[in-house]
Amino acid sequence: MKKIFISAAVLMACGAIATTFLLDKAALAQEGTPESITLTPAVARPSLNAGESLSSEFTVINDGQIDYTFTVYARPFSVSGEQYDPDFTEVNEKTQAFEWVTFDRTTFTLAAGERSAFLIQ
Amino acid sequence: MLVSRLKMKKGSIGLIAVFVLTVLPTFVHAATDSKNTTINANLSSVISVATTTTVNLNVIPVAGGAQTSAADTVTVSTNNSTGFTLTFANSDATTTLAKGADTIAAHTGTFAAPTVLANNTWGYRVDSVGGFATGGAVQTNVTTSTITYAGVPASSSPHTIKTTATTAAGNTTTVWYAVKADTTKPNGTYADTVSYTATTNP
Numbered sequence: 001m002k003k004i005f006i007s008a009a010v011l012m013a014c015g016a017i018a019t020t021f022l023l024d025k026a027a028l029a030q031e032g033t034p035e036s037i038t039l040t041p042a043v044a045r046p047s048l049n050a051g052e053s054l055s056s057e058f059t060v061i062n063d064g065q066i067d068y069t070f071t072v073y074a075r076p077f078s079v080s081g082e083q084y085d086p087d088f089t090e091v092n093e094k095t096q097a098f099e100w101v102t103f104d105r106t107t108f109t110l111a112a113g114e115r116s117a118f119l120i121q
Numbered sequence: 122m123l124v125s126r127l128k129m130k131k132g133s134i135g136l137i138a139v140f141v142l143t144v145l146p147t148f149v150h151a152a153t154d155s156k157n158t159t160i161n162a163n164l165s166s167v168i169s170v171a172t173t174t175t176v177n178l179n180v181i182p183v184a185g186g187a188q189t190s191a192a193d194t195v196t197v198s199t200n201n202s203t204g205f206t207l208t209f210a211n212s213d214a215t216t217t218l219a220k221g222a223d224t225i226a227a228h229t230g231t232f233a234a235p236t237v238l239a240n241n242t243w244g245y246r247v248d249s250v251g252g253f254a255t256g257g258a259v260q261t262n263v264t265t266s267t268i269t270y271a272g273v274p275a276s277s278s279p280h281t282i283k284t285t286a287t288t289a290a291g292n293t294t295t296v297w298y299a300v301k302a303d304t305t306k307p308n309g310t311y312a313d314t315v316s317y318t319a320t321t322n323p
Contacts, residue, residue, distance in 0.1 A: 036171030042201055042321045043166045066174060079323060083284045084206045086320045089277065 035064035059117045062110035069109040072118055074101040168199040170319045178243075180262060182302045186240035187262045190299035195317050197283075197292045203322040204285035207294060209245075211315055214275045218243050218300070218311035225300060225311050227272035232280045235269035243300040244270030245315075247282045257297040270299055273315055286322070 038061040046054050062068050075088040076095030091098075104119040172195045180189045199205050216227035228244030230236035232251040238244055246269065248255045256268055274280055283294050300311075 034171060035174055036169055036196075038167055038169035038198075040165045040167040042168035042199055061169075063169065064171065077320075079206070083281050084320075084322050085281045086206055086208060086279075086318070088318075 035066050035068070037061065037068060037070075038063055053121060055119055055121045057117050057119055059115055060110070061115040062112055065112050067109060067111050069107065072103050072106050074098040074103075074120075164200065166199075166201055166321070168201065168205060168319055168321050169197070170317060171196040171198075172317065176298050178298060178300045180300060180302050182304045182306065183262075183264060184304050185264055186301050186303040187264055188238055188260060188266050188299055188301040189262055190258065190260045190266075190268070190297055192257065192259065193296045193298065195294045195296060197294070197319045198290055199319075199321055200288050201321040202288060204287050205283075205289060205292075206281060206285075206320050206322055207283040208279040208318045208320070209247075209282045209296065209315065210274045210276050210279035210318075211313065212276060213314075214277065216273055216275055216313070218313045220307070220309045220311045223307050223309070223311070225302065225306065228270050230269060230271045232271045232274070235271045237266060237268065238270050238299055238301040240301055240303045241306055242272075243298070244272050245299075246270045246297045247294065248297075250282055251280065257295065260299070266299075268297075268299070270297075273313075276316065279316075279318065284322075 040059050040061070044056060046056060048054055060070055060072075076091045076098045078087045078090055078092075078095055079085060080087060102121050104121075108116055108118070110116055172193060176191050176193045178189045178191055180187055195207065197205055197207055211227075217224040219225075226242050228236075228238055228242040230238075230244060234252050235244075235246060246253050246257055248257045251271070253269065253271075258268065260266055260268070271280075282296070283292070285292060
């Protein structure tokens with residue numbers, strides 16, 4: 001009946017551009033089974049000058065008890081208000097950096113207890 | 122005489138020089154040296170979300186409507202020093218519970234102004250956030266209830282159900298779900314998917 005998203009904000013120093021990676025978990029439902037996913041690093045603040053590129057590694061861990069198929073993608077990310085209400089939809093000059101992000105793979109399945117790294121560029 | 126005196130003085134100088142040369146090395150041996158090693162333990166930032174796979178709401182409908190509720194627990198852990206924000210929404214733009222073409226509508230109560238469930242609707246609540254007071258509880262096939270709920274928002278309009286300001290070790294949030302149905306709805310399993318999003322605070 002539900003699925004989990006987990007995200008890590010990545011703030012790019014060139015003009016405080018922000019983007020966010022989302023891991024979309026498609027659970028193979030087993031009623032009442034604990035499910036848990038972990039992402040690391042949860043925060044990264046890379047800095048890029050014009051014309052430069054960067055590659056970083058992220059790791060997702062399936063520390064629950066069911067298999068997951070993950071989809072990795074980038075979304076614009078900003079927050080508002082004292083509650084840090086997140087916004088994953090507004091595209092502006094600071095959040096458009098999500099369009100620059102690519103991944104070495106976007107879908108992968110992890111069995112319970114497995115971990116896997118993926119690269120972002 | 123003079124020559125011999127001079128010779129004697131030279132001899133004295135020579136004795137002194139020998140004495141000095143034999144004593145100095147005992148002081149050189151007192152010198153020491155040391156080196157330091159720095160140990161760096163680099164802990165990566167992490168965030169994790171845990172819950173259970175399915176919430177089952179079993180209802181035996183009656184003409185006037187029967188309501189069942191159950192809880193889901195979302196557990197977030199992070200070592201981010203500014204904490205996390207947990208949001209909640211439907212996984213897509215369709216907010217009904219569905220069984221083929223048959224549907225159960227999302228409740229019209231809102232996050233800011235939740236209300237009791239109407240027949241053939243479903244909703245959620247999180248105690249003490251938004252317009253919710255305390256009072257979430259498990260109910261099974263009750264025909265009347267004063268517990269208030271909101272409709273699950275579409276994916277484009279998530280509700281913030283928790284914000285923290287420091288690291289979290291197993292921070293739990295209880296989300297209550299309820300459905301109320303009368304006998305006009307065909308029997309079967311109506312389902313939908315909701316999403317919890319945990320984001321590290323900047």
